[in-house]
Amino acid sequence: MINLGQDEMAKYPFLADSGQYLKDKGFTLEQFGTDPDLKLIVDKAYHRIEAAAEGKIYRSDIDEHAKDAMLPREVFSFLLAVVLLKLSGMQTLIRRFSLAESRRAEKFLERDLSKFSEKNKEDLAIRILEDLFSIQVKKQNNYFVISVSDYLEHSISFHEREWKLVNRRVDAGLVFLTSHETVRLVRKELGSYINSKIQNANVPTMSDSFKEPVKRLESLAKKFPTIVVSSTEYPPCIKHAIEVLEKGENLPHSGRFMLGTYLLSKGQSVEQIAPLFKNAPDYNEKVTLYQLNHLAGSSGSGTKYICPSCEKLKSQDLCFIIPECDGIINPLQFGKKKIVNA
Ligand code: SF4
Numbered sequence: 001m002i003n004l005g006q007d008e009m010a011k012y013p014f015l016a017d018s019g020q021y022l023k024d025k026g027f028t029l030e031q032f033g034t035d036p037d038l039k040l041i042v043d044k045a046y047h048r049i050e051a052a053a054e055g056k057i058y059r060s061d062i063d064e065h066a067k068d069a070m071l072p073r074e075v076f077s078f079l080l081a082v083v084l085l086k087l088s089g090m091q092t093l094i095r096r097f098s099l100a101e102s103r104r105a106e107k108f109l110e111r112d113l114s115k116f117s118e119k120n121k122e123d124l125a126i127r128i129l130e131d132l133f134s135i136q137v138k139k140q141n142n143y144f145v146i147s148v149s150d151y152l153e154h155s156i157s158f159h160e161r162e163w164k165l166v167n168r169r170v171d172a173g174l175v176f177l178t179s180h181e182t183v184r185l186v187r188k189e190l191g192s193y194i195n196s197k198i199q200n201a202n203v204p205t206m207s208d209s210f211k212e213p214v215k216r217l218e219s220l221a222k223k224f225p226t227i228v229v230s231s232t233e234y235p236p237c238i239k240h241a242i243e244v245l246e247k248g249e250n251l252p253h254s255g256r257f258m259l260g261t262y263l264l265s266k267g268q269s270v271e272q273i274a275p276l277f278k279n280a281p282d283y284n285e286k287v288t289l290y291q292l293n294h295l296a297g298s299s300g301s302g303t304k305y306i307c308p309s310c311e312k313l314k315s316q317d318l319c320f321i322i323p324e325c326d327g328i329i330n331p332l333q334f335g336k337k338k339i340v341n342a
Pocket of ligand 1: 238320322329
């Protein structure tokens with residue numbers, strides 16, 4: 001377990017041993033569940049989950065002059081959010097919360113790596129990468145370098161051209177990365193790490209103060225039904241694009257175009273498709289709806305766009321061909337029976 005100061009604990013609360021932290025601060029979980037004076041912190045925890053569910057990154061409102069009192073509240077709000085999530089059992093909220101918290105931590109990690117002058121912060125970020133994700137990171141001038149094998153292991157699911165090893169600066173078996181790229185490499189794993197911590201936490205006892213927020217969470221979860229497009233009849237390129245979005249990974253513009261045009265051609269409405277993009281790191285509801293309406297031909301020039309051909313998708317690194325793709329030239333043909341000439 002990495003030893004953290006108060007500031008660092010507020011930035012990376014998922015590293016805290018929750019029981020020990022509460023004990024060190026002189027609290028018990030039962031107090032939060034029954035003491036009306038602590039209700040504000042339970043409310044804060046609820047809002048932290050609500051923000052995550054809506055695809056927002058929770059922002060700490062730390063007043064520099066009252067830091068000592070405020071930092072523990074930040075950690076408490078995370079720990080209590082986990083308690084509320086466990087009590088609600090809502091997997092869709094747990095998944096969204098893990099994603100949002102990983103993005104929040106990602107920002108701090110990147111900032112800490114970039115602060116070259118503040119040696120301790122840089123060290124902590126490097127230690128987190130080493131301890132949690134087994135990546136040995138070293139600094140070389142303005143870059144962070146990792147071994148080619150670490151790079152390949154962690155970039156395996158990245159299909160954009162810039163992540164291909166041939167497009168990277170490699171020297172003496174080391175890959176050169178910016179602070180942003182270094183952190184980007186572990187985005188998925190960071191989300192999975194937080195998710196597994198929540199999954200492995202014990203379900204606490206229900207207390208009076210938790211009942212109402214847990215009920216609200218159950219209603220909130222209904223707003224985010226599980227996406228119903230994981231049908232086996234979708235071709236691998238489309239399945240892959242959906243998986244990328246579900247994990248909160250970035251899908252390139254060409255991939256979004258393919259997914260949008262494919263699903264529209266399959267008869268799905270703009271309103272049905274839009275929620276798929278909610279986990280995208282740069283999600284903006286208005287922009288998403290505008291772009292989908294544009295593809296559907298219901299705005300702009302009125303042109304209805306069609307799904308690109310397999311050949312085009314191959315050239316964009318969006319094709320994940322399987323034997324069932326044999327003989328088709330467009331993903332829209334996937335799963336249709338082939339006509340056999342007699
Ligand atoms: S061959 Fe066509 S349908 Fe199959 S994965 Fe590639 S792009 Fe998709």
